[in-house]
Amino acid sequence: MWPDNETERDFLNFSGVAETVAEIIVQAKGRPISIGVSGAWGIGKSSMIKLTRSAIAARENESGKKASDKYVFVEFNAWLYQGYDDARAALMDVIADKLAKEADSRQTALDKVAALAKRVKWLRAAKLAATSAASIYLGVPPVGAFGEIFELGRKVWAEGVGKETGDATKKAVTDAAKEAGELLKPKEETSPPKEIQALRDAFEQTLDELGITLVVLIDDLDRCLPETTISTLEAIRLFLFLKNTAFVIAADNDMIKHAVRKHFVGVSDDLLVTNYFDKLIQVPIRVPQLGTQEVRAYMMLLFVDNSELSDDDKEKIRAAMIDQLKRTWQGKKVDRAFVQSLGVKLPEHLVGQFDTAERLASLMTTASGILGNPRLIKRFLNALSIRMTISKAQGVGVDEAVLAKLLLFERIGDTAAYAELVKHVSASGEGKPAFLQEWEDAAT
Structure with missing residues (x-):
C-alpha cells in the first residue's frame, strides 16, 4: 500500500521544474515575486512545493552561507484551518509566529516583530468585533469570553440574578476585559486602512532587519470551500509585492475560478474571473502532464x-x-x-x-x-x-x-458492460461466464 502524501523524493521527474522555481526566487534577489503552480487535482502540486523548498534550501549564496540563513519558509495549508479558524487571520498568525521564532533565534529585530504582532492582534480584534456584532444581530452567540457574557446576559434576562449567576458574570467580565486588553492594546486613534499599511510596513521592516527572504508556500487551496479560498487569497494580498517576499501558490486554476465566481455573485465574464487570480500571480507554472x-x-x-x-x-x-x-x-x-x-x-x-x-x-x-x-x-x-x-x-x-x-x-x-460480466460470473457455478466460451474458442 502507498499513502497519499506529498514527498521530497522525486518520483515524477519534477526536479527540473522545481529547480526552475527555486532559480526564479533566488534570482529575484529580494524583489517581491509570486509564483503559481497549477495543475489538476492529484497531479503532484504538493510534491512540487516540497521539491521547490528542498531546491532552495540546498543552495548557497555568494558569501558561502547556507541558503537556510537567507531564506525562511512558511508552509500554510488553508484546508487544515477550514471550519476552525478564519484563514486570513490564521495566515497572519502563522507568519508572525515564524518571524518571532527567527528573531528570537537570531537575537535581532525583536522590537520589529513585537510591532508586527501588535498589528496582527489589532486586525484580529477588528475581526472579532465585527463577528460579535454580526452574531448578536443574527441571534447567533459569539465565541470566546464575549460569547460567555452574551450567554450569561440571556440567562439573567430569563431567570434573574442568583449568587451562582452573579459569580459567573464577574468571572466572564474579567475574562472579557483581559481578552480585550490583549487584543485592543493600541490606544491611539486608528482605522483598518492605517493598520493594514502599518502591518505591511512592520512586516517589510522586520524582514529587512532580519536579512531574510520569506518564502510562503501555500498548498491545498483547491481543496477548500470557496469562502476559505477567497479569504486566503485576500490574506496573501496583504503581504504580496513587499520586498524580501516570495509566494508559491499551488492550486487548480479551475477551482480558483469557481471560488471567485461564487464570491462575486453574478459575475459571468470569464475574463474578469481570470484577471482576479492573474493579479496575484506574476509567474504561472503548470505541473507537466506525465507521458x-x-x-x-x-x-x-x-x-x-x-x-x-x-x-x-x-x-x-x-x-x-x-x-x-x-x-x-x-x-x-x-x-x-x-x-x-x-x-x-x-x-x-x-x-x-x-x-x-x-x-x-x-x-x-x-x-x-x-x-x-x-x-x-x-x-x-x-x-x-x-x-x-x-x-x-x-x-x-x-x-x-x-x-x-x-x-x-x-x-x-462501460458500467453496464462490467455489471453484465459480474452477473454472468455470479450466475455460473464455476464462476466462468458462458458467453465468453465462444470468443475464447474463436481466439484459439
Whole structure:
C-alpha cells in the first residue's frame, strides 16, 4: 500500500521544474515575486512545493552561507484551518509566529516583530468585533469570553440574578476585559486602512532587519470551500509585492475560478474571473502532464519503494531512473531492462511487478478516467494490492496481470458492460461466464 502524501523524493521527474522555481526566487534577489503552480487535482502540486523548498534550501549564496540563513519558509495549508479558524487571520498568525521564532533565534529585530504582532492582534480584534456584532444581530452567540457574557446576559434576562449567576458574570467580565486588553492594546486613534499599511510596513521592516527572504508556500487551496479560498487569497494580498517576499501558490486554476465566481455573485465574464487570480500571480507554472515513460517509471518506483530492497538500493534506482527520464527526448528508455542493468539484485516478484507496470503504462496514460494522474495511479495500485491480498487469503491465487485488467475494466470501461460480466460470473457455478466460451474458442 502507498499513502497519499506529498514527498521530497522525486518520483515524477519534477526536479527540473522545481529547480526552475527555486532559480526564479533566488534570482529575484529580494524583489517581491509570486509564483503559481497549477495543475489538476492529484497531479503532484504538493510534491512540487516540497521539491521547490528542498531546491532552495540546498543552495548557497555568494558569501558561502547556507541558503537556510537567507531564506525562511512558511508552509500554510488553508484546508487544515477550514471550519476552525478564519484563514486570513490564521495566515497572519502563522507568519508572525515564524518571524518571532527567527528573531528570537537570531537575537535581532525583536522590537520589529513585537510591532508586527501588535498589528496582527489589532486586525484580529477588528475581526472579532465585527463577528460579535454580526452574531448578536443574527441571534447567533459569539465565541470566546464575549460569547460567555452574551450567554450569561440571556440567562439573567430569563431567570434573574442568583449568587451562582452573579459569580459567573464577574468571572466572564474579567475574562472579557483581559481578552480585550490583549487584543485592543493600541490606544491611539486608528482605522483598518492605517493598520493594514502599518502591518505591511512592520512586516517589510522586520524582514529587512532580519536579512531574510520569506518564502510562503501555500498548498491545498483547491481543496477548500470557496469562502476559505477567497479569504486566503485576500490574506496573501496583504503581504504580496513587499520586498524580501516570495509566494508559491499551488492550486487548480479551475477551482480558483469557481471560488471567485461564487464570491462575486453574478459575475459571468470569464475574463474578469481570470484577471482576479492573474493579479496575484506574476509567474504561472503548470505541473507537466506525465507521458508513458514517466507513468511507467512512476509505477516501477512505487513497486521498488514497497519492496524489501535496502534504502541505499532504492535510492540508487530512483536517482538513476530520474536521470534517465531527463534524457528520454534522446531516445533513452526507462523500463525493466534499464533497471536490471543498474547492478542491483532484484527479487523475482519485483521483476514481475515491473512487467505489470510495462503493460499498464500506456493505458494509465491514455485512459479517460486516469490520464496519467499520479494520485489516481496510486489508488489503482492500492486497489490492486488489496484485491491480491484478498485473493491470497481466500486461497484463489489470481494472476496479478489478469486482475489488473479486470480493475481497469471496472474503472474505465462501460458500467453496464462490467455489471453484465459480474452477473454472468455470479450466475455460473464455476464462476466462468458462458458467453465468453465462444470468443475464447474463436481466439484459439
